[in-house]
Amino acid sequence: ANIFCTERYLKVSVPPFLFEAVLYAPIDETNSTAKIGNGIVFFTLYKKEVAMWESLTVANVNKEELQHLRENAVLRAHEKAKEETEAKKVTKQEHKKYALEATMKLEEAERRRIEGLKEQERQKVTKELELWRSQQNDVEKQKRVQNEGELHGEVEQLKEKKREKMNKTRIPSQEISKTKLKDTKGRGSYSIFSENLKEEQLPAPRSAGTIKINFTSRVFPTALRESRVAEEEEWLQKQAEARRIMSADLSELEDLKEEEKNPDWLKDKGNKMFATGNYLAAVNAYNLAVRLNNKLPLLYLNRAACHLKLRNLHKAIEDSSKALELLTPPVPDNENARVKAYVRRGTAFCQLELYAEGLQDYEAALKIDPKNKTIKKDAEKIRHTIQGTVQNS
Numbered sequence: 001a002n003i004f005c006t007e008r009y010l011k012v013s014v015p016p017f018l019f020e021a022v023l024y025a026p027i028d029e030t031n032s033t034a035k036i037g038n039g040i041v042f043f044t045l046y047k048k049e050v051a052m053w054e055s056l057t058v059a060n061v062n063k064e065e066l067q068h069l070r071e072n073a074v075l076r077a078h079e080k081a082k083e084e085t086e087a088k089k090v091t092k093q094e095h096k097k098y099a100l101e102a103t104m105k106l107e108e109a110e111r112r113r114i115e116g117l118k119e120q121e122r123q124k125v126t127k128e129l130e131l132w133r134s135q136q137n138d139v140e141k142q143k144r145v146q147n148e149g150e151l152h153g154e155v156e157q158l159k160e161k162k163r164e165k166m167n168k169t170r171i172p173s174q175e176i177s178k179t180k181l182k183d184t185k186g187r188g189s190y191s192i193f194s195e196n197l198k199e200e201q202l203p204a205p206r207s208a209g210t211i212k213i214n215f216t217s218r219v220f221p222t223a224l225r226e227s228r229v230a231e232e233e234e235w236l237q238k239q240a241e242a243r244r245i246m247s248a249d250l251s252e253l254e255d256l257k258e259e260e261k262n263p264d265w266l267k268d269k270g271n272k273m274f275a276t277g278n279y280l281a282a283v284n285a286y287n288l289a290v291r292l293n294n295k296l297p298l299l300y301l302n303r304a305a306c307h308l309k310l311r312n313l314h315k316a317i318e319d320s321s322k323a324l325e326l327l328t329p330p331v332p333d334n335e336n337a338r339v340k341a342y343v344r345r346g347t348a349f350c351q352l353e354l355y356a357e358g359l360q361d362y363e364a365a366l367k368i369d370p371k372n373k374t375i376k377k378d379a380e381k382i383r384h385t386i387q388g389t390v391q392n393s
């Protein structure tokens with residue numbers, strides 16, 4: 001159904017039916033309703049002015065007048081629709097504006113809250129700083145007062161001694177005035193001293209000065225008095241030289257990648273292989289590294305560990321010995337490595353049932369690191385084994 005209604009004109013079209021009425025007086029069209037159902041249209045119309053209508057519709061409307069009314073009604077309806085959309089637009093804008101303002105207000109409040117927090121924090125820190133400063137000042141002041149007091153006391157004493165001496169030597173008859181002065185100043189302790197020090201030469205006040213201390217530079221973490229500098233230097237030099245050695249003329253190694261020509265890189269690779277339990281691959285990496293540089297003790301030491309795992313016991317002994325040979329002179333810097341080398345060789349000896357040699361190495365390790373309980377225990381075990389073997393045989 002299509003319902004059209006203005007102040008004076010009412011139209012309902014439900015094709016093929018059409019109802020049309022020109023009302024007697026204006027109605028309030030925004031408030032009025034029309035309900036359609038069961039073939040009936042039910043209008044509720046509110047009059048604009050409270051008055052008695054003679055009839056619902058105007059009687060005797062001619063065609064022209066009706067046409068005019070219709071056109072007018074349509075025009076007014078259009079205008080009304082336009083006004084309504086405009087009004088809607090305005091309210092929409094107002095709502096938007098309101099929402100924006102509300103958001104801004106909220107944001108402003110939040111901003112102020114944060115600023116307030118910041119300010120509080122800043123004031124707190126400033127207060128703490130000031131407190132610390134004033135404490136610091138107090139401490140310094142106290143110190144200064146103490147110092148000044150001491151200094152002042154000393155100077156005063158000296159001055160008085162001087163004065164007294166002068167008075168005494170010059171005017172011996174003024175003993176009485178001196179006693180008076182003592183009483184007024186109330187320096188009992190001073191007067192005792194002054195009696196004894198009367199004739200002493202007065203030393204000049206001590207002057208302030210700066211003492212510069214140089215420390216000997218140290219490569220090793222131990223104290224200088226505990227170390228053998230010459231040996232340490234030798235060890236360092238040897239290490240540095242060993243790094244420089246590179247068997248560059250290995251033509252067969254030419255097709256290696258650049259990193260593979262680096263013994264350190266190979267050593268790391270070997271260590272990783274060892275860690276994953278791939279001892280053969282680790283040995284290969286160390287082998288290559290040793291071929292590139294045969295002066296680095298750690299390569300032999302690590303390879304010895306691999307050989308122990310692979311039960312290449314003779315090779316383990318050989319590598320440990322080579323490592324020990326390169327780990328000279330014995331200095332704190334290579335202590336750890338030496339302990340490991342002895343323990344590895346000792347282990348290999350024991351696994352070959354050469355217990356005496358094994359024990360010797362364990363004892364050597366223990367001598368370097370007497371606190372290591374593991375080594376101590378193992379050495380004890382070997383001793384027992386030796387005793388057992390002796391008893392059995």
Ligand SMILES: *[C@@H]1O[C@H](CO)[C@@H](O)[C@H](O)[C@H]1NC(C)=O
Binds near residue numbers: 028030031046
């Ligand atoms: C709608 O009709 C009621 C009932 O008569 C009236 O009280 C009210 O004022 C009317 N509202 C408008 C907006 O004309």
Ligand SMILES: *[C@@H]1O[C@H](CO)[C@@H](O)[C@H](O)[C@H]1NC(C)=O
Binds near residue numbers: 160163181
């Ligand atoms: C030394 O003599 C002078 C002059 O008589 C006097 O003013 C001063 O107090 C005396 N000082 C002492 C320590 O007796």
Ligand SMILES: *[C@@H]1O[C@H](CO)[C@@H](O)[C@H](O)[C@H]1NC(C)=O
Binds near residue numbers: 213214
């Ligand atoms: C301390 O070191 C500085 C700078 O290294 C040097 O000029 C000075 O001579 C040294 N002093 C002593 C006492 O060794």
Ligand SMILES: *[C@@H]1O[C@H](CO)[C@@H](O)[C@H](O)[C@H]1NC(C)=O
Binds near residue numbers: 339372373375
């Ligand atoms: C003791 O020595 C063994 C073998 O060298 C080593 O694995 C271990 O870490 C050492 N323990 C301590 C506490 O130094």
